[in-house]
Amino acid sequence: MNRLKFLIFLLLVAMLSACATTTSLPIAAYSPESTGAPRAASFNVIVTATPMTERRRPSVYNEIQPVQIDLQPSFFAVIEQDLTAILAEHLNGSEDGVLIRATVRDGTVYQLRNPAENLPFVGLATVNRNRLIVANVEILFEVERNGIVENTFPFEHTVEVRGSMATLDLMAESVATAIEALRDEGWPRIESEFLERYIEAAQ
Secondary structure (H helix, E strand, O other): OHHHHHHHHHHHHHHHHHOOOEEEOOOOOOOOOOOOOOEOEEEEEEEOOOOOOOEEOOOOOOOOOOEEOEEEOOHHHHHHHHHHHHHHHHEOOOOOOEEEEEEEEEEEEEEEOOHHHHOOOHHHHHOOOOEEEEEEEEEEEEEEEOOEEEEEEEEEEEEEEEEOOOOHHHHHHHHHHHHHHHHHHHHHHHHHHHHHHHHHHHO
16 A cells, blocks of 8 residues: 555656646735834845745655745745835835844745555545645844944744645645735734834834
């Protein structure tokens, strides 16, 4: 049975690899809540993480090469746009005084294997159904004044959502759901733990 599962998975990987791997990410632009008068500071958002296509980790055997998909816009592009929107809402872009630099250092989206797949018959029936999708992002915030970094704030957040990686469209929907979870759970932390504390101290 395990050998049959392995052969079927190889066939699925080959079929997905042979198909077009570019698909649209169904997600709207992020609009942070208004915070009143923005603080006097400029900002810069940088992505230094290695270019990544949202990847599907192997469902059956870890040694199988992950299936890669190219989302438009990409996961990192959405994160960069979200951060730009957040900082633009809180800061007025003034060139005098404080510069806030946000560097996206890493980020991943992947699925976790369901332990039930190890059971005979159950494995093939449950593969790619209601999978646990994990998204993680790491960002370094720096508060700079006159070319000197005065403070840093390392930020990392992980979310878990339910989704499917069975098709390209379902992969895109799962990544979009994970990003929405980051927006709901992670971005408020940036506002409360970094902007409201660090920027006030820098003024």
